[in-house]
Amino acid sequence: MSRYSQAKDIYAAYGIDTEYALDKLRDVCISVHCWQGDDVIGFDSREALSGGIQTTGNYPGRARSFEELCADIDVALSLIPGKKKLNLHASYAVAEGEPAGRDEIEPKHFEKWVEFAKKRGMGLDFNPTFFAHPMVKDGLTLSSPDEEVRAYWVNHGRACIRIAQYFAEETGVPCVMNIWIPDGYKDIPADRLSPRARFKKSLDEILDTPYDKSKVYVTLESKVFGIGVESYTVGNAEFCLSYSDHKGITPLMDNGHYHPTEVVSDKISSLLLFNEKIALHITRGVRWDSDHVILLDDETKEIAKEIVRNDALERVFIATDYFDASINRISAWVTGVRNVQKALLAALLEPSEAMKKLQEEGRLTELMVLSEELKLAPLGDIWNEFLEREGKEKDYFAKIKEYEEKVLVKRI
Ligand code: RNT
Ligand code: ZN
16 A cells, blocks of 8 residues: 555544545745845846845855756746746846836836746746835835835836736736835834835825736735834835725735744735735745745644635735745745745644534534544645655655756856
């Protein structure tokens, strides 16, 4: 008897159908962030990364061009099972000669990415890039008191909506376009309201751009603080949730963007009650929003459970968002995305109806016993079966090491 059939029986004893779990997992689409491959640098600006986000480490082999990034993404994709989308930032526009200003980028600057995605049968997601650019003034973009600066970034947002629609039309897959701004102050501001009022006005202006809501889902990502903007961020959770609700766009939660004892897993059900769709950036913060590679840790598993047990796989846009330059970047991609999928599999292998019933009936002792017992169920055997059916190897490191030796170390 194979390990899979044995494991299947063990789960069946809990009333869980492993075949159903495997089928479901195969259909979950993870939006893989392109920016793990080049430390969030992009192709359009010579500015250092800014906006309170930071990549540390100098492992050899950072992708330095469109071609290198695509080659690396291909290696990562070849090792990641399941359905994928590619998540791009506007700073990854591909230009012949001088890059276009962010306020005037057009679909044509992303033709090569569309071609890349189409060839691989993937959809594309998109993000305007409101950081690492000379037009960020005093750390402010859409909330800037300088009208020229604010208008520049409004035009950037508008251009991005048009590009997002182009992505959706070309690939046939709706595009999630996520707005995140780094705007804020290091120290206690004298006026918290005016920057937020300007941010609101800017978003209104961006969303005035006509777009097809069945093709483009605009999401808004909040953040509590960043390096250099410790005291105040314009787009905090209350702003972003209220604005999303007010305008009928989709809220996005990044689990690195809250106070360290707050958990996104606990917020998901609340947002699901009031939103048709919600979006997530899955990451791992270590003491701050450090964007470490996602591990199969408790919070990742808890986030996955909240999606699955609330029957929300179709309603949650799941994306990864982290950047580690201290280890092999391709391995970082594969490990992180696979861990999201492992967490989803664990959630799909939970007898959630039975567990909910125990809760309803106040049988909390039994609930604890069952939950703890399930932690030792043979998840690994089901995961290996998934990999086998997807034609992906379990130990991906050998392939990555080979690519590192052949390609990455030569990039100097
Ligand atoms: C920053 C946000 C944002 C970025 C990416 C690059 O704290 O999480 O999502 O990480 O857009
Ligand atoms: Zn994020």
